[in-house]
Amino acid sequence: MTNALFLFDPASDGVPVNADELHTGWTLTLPADVKRHALKSMRIGVGEELQLSDGRGLRIEAEVDDADNGVVHVKSVGREPAPVTRLALIQALAKQGRDEEAIDASTQIGVDEVIPWQADRSIVKWKDGKTDRKWGAVLDAATEQSRRSWRPELADCVNTKGVVAICRRACVHGDMVVVLHQDANETWDGVERAVRELADRTLDDGRARTIHVVVGPEGGISDDEIAAFKAAGAYVCVLGRNILRAATAGPVALTLLARALGRF
Template structure:
């Protein structure tokens, strides 16, 4: 596995300078990944900046990297957003993990009508923290220069507002139009809406369609809530020229 670490405070660096990584990230590199002096690794800030260099110090919770290359990766011209319904167990987290690896730019927890899992009170902060941790680790695993954003918990009314400025596509197995063929619109964000285990309710579909959203299907099979979003992202990555 490629060694890639996130240091959000990482700023512009020059070739020949040192980058110092401390705290949990450095401790993980030294004690878990067994990074040693002389190895080459990459460090990013999650906002497009990635530096690559040789490790010249690795001890405890301190890692010093001698920079050999600096790359600024531009943000995608068009953002892809996953509005993932809250689901029981860890199915929503599995969707978020895979979506991050596949290149999603933002994940939004959606409190859908048929969501069994509910984030209320202290559960909101706990749930957002968990999703943020999943996104962070998946960003590192997939060596992504840009880390996806984790949005606030959204209601259907919030998704309706997004439909006013974004191309909102609702994954629905009974839809007549295919995601592979549907018009993606202009340069606005593309938002994929994925329902929970019981699917998106007819009322939610009608409400979102009235705001400009479109129902689309992926194929003849019915996918789980944990796999539908990532499958859609793969299709969009091809259609948008990312892959």
């Protein structure tokens, strides 16, 4: 079984940011929150192993030496590269925590960026300093649960004009925006063909690209929004015959994209 992973902040917790400065046998004291979670709640004991990550690719394998004081020694250190073709979820705010369910599952699947969207039909309102902390905590927990060394970036909340701007930038930079809409005529097969072509271009020129998946709220994406996204160059497609919840559509689409990109 893969050892449990815990996120930490190297800058504030006294661990060198540069992985090259770490080495096998190096001893460190776990941050208070990691110590509480790993050694108290999960009861990881002396001689057992755990992983630490800064959420930016650093992965430390360590063994517990002193459970009372939270002292571990490093067994291995490495940095994992970020994906060249990134996956981003533009998730509309949704009721009853369905937006948080979506970003939790998407993190486990491998999404690289999460962008909150205050859609025209979103009933829930984004609150700076409150909602962002909740979403950040969800991303942290899902990153640890899935043993990822890369935590998804949480972008600022955007309105519909902001999503249109993302669509326009995608056209300029060679990225993609895929809008999931139940009444679209474009099928998912067409999207996957475009994704494979984008991946081939990335291999040819080595330039990082991003595929954005746009998911609306419970009431769906308005006609005006769909028209604006299409005009800005987005792919608008139907995912399948069944209508999925706001919590489900994004993770399903990201799973299919991850498979098409060879990330599964």
